Each structure stands twice: as structure tokens, then as C-alpha cells.
Amino acid sequence: MRRIPPSQRREELIAAAIRVIARSGVAAATTRAIVTEAQMPLGAFHYIFENHDELMSAVVETVTDQERFVAETRSVDATSIEAALLSGVNGYIDLLAAEPERELALLELGLFARRQNADGQMRTQWESYFGTAAEVLQYAAELTRTRWTAPLPDLARLLVASLDGITMGWLADHDTAAARRTAAFVARALAAHAEGSDADGPATASGATRERHPDDD
Template sequence: MMRRIPPSQRREELIAAAIRVIARSGVAAATTRAIVTEAQMPLGAFHYIFENHDELMSAVVEAVTEQERFVAETRSVDATSVQAALLSGLNGYIDLLAAEPERELALLELGLFARRQDADGQMRTQWESYFGTAAEVLQYAAELTRTRWTAPLPDLARLLVASLDGITLGWLADHDTAAARRTAAFVARALAVYADSPDAGGTTAVSRVAREPRPDDD
């Protein structure tokens, strides 16, 4: 007999089951039947919630990305500077990565599988969603600390995503959380160079560094 649970909860359970199956056995093994078996649901429950398998895979990407954004924006954030705020968010991501690595494994599996199927298809869409989320997080950090970005936000978002990809792969390889946090500190400091207070008279961190005298200056 099908358990009487709300559709929203059933949807969450199917997404969680899909993540476990993908992380454990890869995307190819994450058939609809394997996922409902993992979720301990009848096959009919799947079709009641999702139109097809692709819709569930998209829901997996959306759910994990949204949780990462939520963690970055809602954990206890140090708002004393944009660098501190970014580091708080990055450390929140690392906490989530260390606690639930299967989520990131699932996303990587999905992205690589999609790339092999279609070079201009779902992987592009997946990473575009990452870039969008990163831009939202950067904008939130700027608003929180009353600063503004002095470089194009889309470029900074791509830098943040590239850095997070590196942190993720490094941690999945060695599980060195302390090293991941050190890398996060470098990333926060590098991004903060492109933040400036509106009250600073238009003098950005980049221009200040550029004007500093060097030891060999006359």
C-alpha cells in the first residue's frame, strides 16, 4: 500500500533517493525503477510527481544548488567586511560538502554524463544555474556589507564557481577539510579585491595596490 504522505514530501524523498543512487552507482544506474526502489515507493508514485526521468534529474540539480545558496546566505555571517562575509559562506559550503559529499558527487556525475550525451546540452544549463546562484550570493554579500563590486558580476560569479569546483574536487580526493578552508580564505581574499565601499571616493582596492610605491621606485 502506498504511504499516505504529501506530494511535496514524496518529491523530496525521490530527489534524495536519486542523489544516493547517482552518488553510489552513477547516472547510468539511476533508472526510474532503481530510484523508486531506493525510496521504497511504487513506480506509480514517481509518475504522480514527475513527468519523466529528465524532470527528476533537473530537480536534483535545482534542489542541491538551492540548498548551497541557502547555506551561504543564512548561516551566521560575519558582515564586518565583504571578505569576511564571503569566507563565512564558503565555510558553510565546505561544512555541507563534508557532511553530505554524495550530493556533490551526484552533481558531478550528472554534469559529466550530460556532457557526454550532448556537448551543448544539459551540462551547460547546469553550470549556468551555478553562475546565476553565485552572482546572487556575491550580490547578497555586497548588500550585507554595504560595498559594491568593481568588476562585472558575471565574471566574478564565474571565478567563484571555478574556485568552488576546485575546492569540491580537492576535498572529494583527499577529504582534507582544513586545506579546503585555507583555499576558501584565499578565494575570499582574491574576490574582496574587487569590492569597494561607495563612500571610499571611487578608490578601489585594485587602484590602491597599483599606486603603492614599490621598493625599487625612485
């Protein structure tokens, strides 16, 4: 049996789960199917994860974190908020085109959870997306010294809804050029709700500049 560190074993189990879910659906992604895909004994799974649900949560968390990493670390055009947003969304499209099974797995997990419980894991999953989108939008605003003029939670929902649409469209037709045209439209639409910063500094998470304090003078 291979001797690999727990952190690597965890990554391999998550990757195996993504492949199984994308290929055969959540119902087929049993613990045994996942360890077989990962070429590990069943005992290795229970050494890393307490149960199947914990692994499914790890899949969502891992893919979401990787998407945020791509959006925040790729070469970003910081000349304007629109350019910065377009860089981030195009980075997501690059990731989607390179590894579509990741997004298939997330969609499968969300829909499966919704059928099981209307107020359960799917809500939690999308709340994590909204939170990540808000972080990315705030990062873009700080990078370009602009501030949002609309509530950040509303803009985050708009970004998530747009990315969901881009994802579904690309999975249906694999038209990357069309996806990038949609990305440009989304970037323009979001940028319409931003304006340049003033002397008070970057925006806060709520979209308003901080109040000036007498000690600032």
C-alpha cells in the same frame, strides 16, 4: 503502502536519486532503481514527475538552492566583504563535508550530460551555478555596503571555478582544513575586486552605483 503528501514524496524521490547517482552513477539511476531506493511503487514516480529528465533537473535545482540557502542564512561575519565571503564559502564546505553524496551526484549529472550533448544539460546546469554565485556575491556586497569593481558575471565564474576546485580536492582527500585555507585565499582574491560604498547606496547587479537623480537632493 505509506500515505505521504506529494511534497514529501517529491523530496524523498530527489533524495533517493542523489543517493543512487552518488553510489552507482547516472547510468544506474533508472526510474525503477530510484523508486526502489525510495521504497515507493513505480506509479508514485509518475504521479510526481512527468519523466526521468524532470527528476534529474529537480536534483540539480534542489541541491543548488540548498547551497544558496546555506550561504545566505548562516551566521555571516559582515565586518568586511572578505569576512562575509569566507563565511559563505566555509558554509559550503560544511555542507560538502556533511553530505558529499550531493556534490558527487551533481558532478555525475554534469559529466554524463556533457558526454551526451556538448551543448546540452551541462551548460544549463553550470549557468544555474553562475546565476546563484552572482546572487550570493551581490548579497554579500549589500550586506557589507560595498560594491564590486569588476563585472559581476566574471566574479561569479571565478567563484564557481573556485568552488569546483575545492569540491574536487575535498572529494579526493577529505582534507577540510586545506579546503578552508583555499576558501580564505578565494575570499581575499574576490575581495580585491570590491570597495566601500559611497553616499549613493549599494551597488547594482552590474557592479556600478546607481546614477544620482536630481530628486535625491
